[in-house]
Amino acid sequence: MPLTRRPRRKRRTRIVVTLLSGLLPIVLGSAILYMQAERTLQQSAGETAEQALRQFDLMLDNTAEAARILLPLAGKNCEEVKLALREQVTRRPFVRSTNLVWDNNLYCSSLFGAFQEAVNAGDYHQGKLWLMNGNPVTPDTALLIYRLSDGRGGALTTLDGYHLSNILRLIGRQTLLTLQVGDNWLSADGKVHQGSLPAPPVAYSLLESERYGFKVSAGFPQGEVRRYMAAEYPPLFSLLIFFGAISGAIGHFVQKRSTSPSHEMMRALEAGEFISYFQPVVHGDSKRWSGAEVLMRWNHPKEGLVRPDLFIPFAEHSGLIVPMTRALMQQTAALLGPHSVNFAKPFHIGINISASHCQDLELVEDCRDLLAAFAPASVELVLELTERELIEPSDITLQLFEQLHALGVKIAIDDFGTGHSSLGYLRTFNVDFLKIDQSFVAMIGVDALSRHILDSIIELSAKLDLGIVAEGVETQAQADYLTEHNVNFLQGYLYGRPMPGADFLEALTHH
Ligand code: C2E
Numbered sequence: 001m002p003l004t005r006r007p008r009r010k011r012r013t014r015i016v017v018t019l020l021s022g023l024l025p026i027v028l029g030s031a032i033l034y035m036q037a038e039r040t041l042q043q044s045a046g047e048t049a050e051q052a053l054r055q056f057d058l059m060l061d062n063t064a065e066a067a068r069i070l071l072p073l074a075g076k077n078c079e080e081v082k083l084a085l086r087e088q089v090t091r092r093p094f095v096r097s098t099n100l101v102w103d104n105n106l107y108c109s110s111l112f113g114a115f116q117e118a119v120n121a122g123d124y125h126q127g128k129l130w131l132m133n134g135n136p137v138t139p140d141t142a143l144l145i146y147r148l149s150d151g152r153g154g155a156l157t158t159l160d161g162y163h164l165s166n167i168l169r170l171i172g173r174q175t176l177l178t179l180q181v182g183d184n185w186l187s188a189d190g191k192v193h194q195g196s197l198p199a200p201p202v203a204y205s206l207l208e209s210e211r212y213g214f215k216v217s218a219g220f221p222q223g224e225v226r227r228y229m230a231a232e233y234p235p236l237f238s239l240l241i242f243f244g245a246i247s248g249a250i251g252h253f254v255q256k257r258s259t260s261p262s263h264e265m266m267r268a269l270e271a272g273e274f275i276s277y278f279q280p281v282v283h284g285d286s287k288r289w290s291g292a293e294v295l296m297r298w299n300h301p302k303e304g305l306v307r308p309d310l311f312i313p314f315a316e317h318s319g320l321i322v323p324m325t326r327a328l329m330q331q332t333a334a335l336l337g338p339h340s341v342n343f344a345k346p347f348h349i350g351i352n353i354s355a356s357h358c359q360d361l362e363l364v365e366d367c368r369d370l371l372a373a374f375a376p377a378s379v380e381l382v383l384e385l386t387e388r389e390l391i392e393p394s395d396i397t398l399q400l401f402e403q404l405h406a407l408g409v410k411i412a413i414d415d416f417g418t419g420h421s422s423l424g425y426l427r428t429f430n431v432d433f434l435k436i437d438q439s440f441v442a443m444i445g446v447d448a449l450s451r452h453i454l455d456s457i458i459e460l461s462a463k464l465d466l467g468i469v470a471e472g473v474e475t476q477a478q479a480d481y482l483t484e485h486n487v488n489f490l491q492g493y494l495y496g497r498p499m500p501g502a503d504f505l506e507a508l509t510h511h
């Protein structure tokens with residue numbers, strides 16, 4: 001079965017479908033990878049925040065421990081206790097200074113000894129922690145103060161912000177990590193900010209310390225998911241492109257396969273590629289043209305003219321033969337109709353009809369439409385039904401043939417002698433002509449048995465009063481024999497090959 005160029009629109013559709021089937025796994029896969037990257041980043045932010053929180057808890061434990069040890073000394077004379085304050089600073093890695101408070105007044109410091117400074121409990125988040133941006137000793141250096149109080153006395157221990165921002169930097173790495181104490185927050189660059197903390201746009205995670213009430217927030221800057229994918233997933237992307245290519249190729253081939261013979265014929269039908277050729281039929285005695293058989297050709301854009309036996313079986317199988325025959329009848333009517341006034345009457349027009357066309361009464365309408373295009377009584381329409389594929393008699397078929405006869409349409413059994421039609425069959429359908437299969441004609445003067453069959457068919461048709469047509473007449477000897485035996489009509493290359501409508505009309509004027 002020949003394949004053709006598809007019309008432009010269909011070709012475009014095919015390209016689009018191929019592209020879509022190629023892109024689908026890539027797009028879907030990328031979406032899945034994107035979600036996977038988001039999940040990974042979310043998990044990573046959560047883990048980082050948790051790690052930092054644990055570290056801060058540990059450092060504060062150490063700082064709080066110093067305050068707990070010093071609290072009983074609150075209220076005592078500074079000179080007596082200042083060594084104890086300094087001892088805590090030296091022994092504890094994160095503690096930068098220690099201080100004692102009495103009646104909200106910082107009166108003794110590890111740094112300065114006796115000292116005077118008011119303490120405002122409101123500065124401390126939950127009365128416990130204050131993240132400040134430096135003190136008079138080290139301005140602009142983050143400092144976290146832990147406050148422990150009991151009655152009038154209290155102890156303040158401070159944790160150097162340097163350690164805190166170090167943790168944020170080391171643990172955070174690619175993560176935007178911050179420490180938040182009340183309204184103040186510390187970023188990895190060691191700066192203390194005030195006001196609401198801007199939540200990172202990607203994979204935001206916020207954890208709170210159960211013991212000290214500070215919070216750690218983690219997340220990533222805008223575009224991190226794409227950056228992460230670009231860094232981590234190139235092998236997976238290659239795989240996706242590979243799958244895309246395979247899927248595109250499958251899409252392409254599936255579509256190509258769907259260009260089955262029947263699809264292809266449907267396209268050809270829409271494109272008007274099935275055209276009618278005409279082969280003259282002559283009178284057995286005078287050899288004058290008595291009409292023509294209409295034979296279908298496929299004018300294929302790529303393959304050229306395709307013989308009917310190469311595509312008619314597919315057309316019959318797919319049911320397309322009915323619209324194809326209808327198109328052929330319309331073409332014939334349009335071509336010959338306008339010239340019918342000049343026809344030698346009655347002019348035979350033979351149309352090949354498949355059994356499937358006889359399943360309903362539409363064929364009657366098709367014939368009526370064809371006849372309407374010709375001058376009244378100028379043509380005799382002959383439907384040729386092949387003996388190889390006989391129609392089962394049923395209510396519908398009987399009705400069909402009755403109506404066809406009423407319309408003046410004749411019935412011929414084509415390829416007669418190759419099938420099994422019985423006398424009963426010929427009567428049931430009121431057959432008018434027998435067309436002797438060309439294989440018998442070819443054997444005239446060659447094979448005695450075939451000639452015997454031929455003689456019997458001719459005899460039978462005479463007895464049944466049926467018209468007889470011999471097809472495949474190629475030699476004068478065959479013609480002479482058939483004429484001698486009173487065969488009514490002859491058809492074959494001897495008188496003319498099947499030809500396009502214009503050529504046929506041209507030749508007809510000479511006959
Ligand atoms: P068919 O109905 O028996 O048509 C006669 C075939 O014999 C034609 O072949 C014709 O070209 C060929 N032929 C005519 N004279 C000679 C000759 O002297 N020598 C030789 N060797 N061949 C000759 P074609 O046109 O190739 O058609 C083949 C078959 O395809 C037809 O056989 C018919 O069964 C089918 N067919 C053709 N057109 C149609 C159609 O419109 N509808 C249906 N259902 N079948 C069609």
Ligand code: CA
Nearest residue numbers: 293352384414
């Ligand atoms: Ca025929």
Ligand code: CA
Nearest residue numbers: 414415437471
């Ligand atoms: Ca035939």
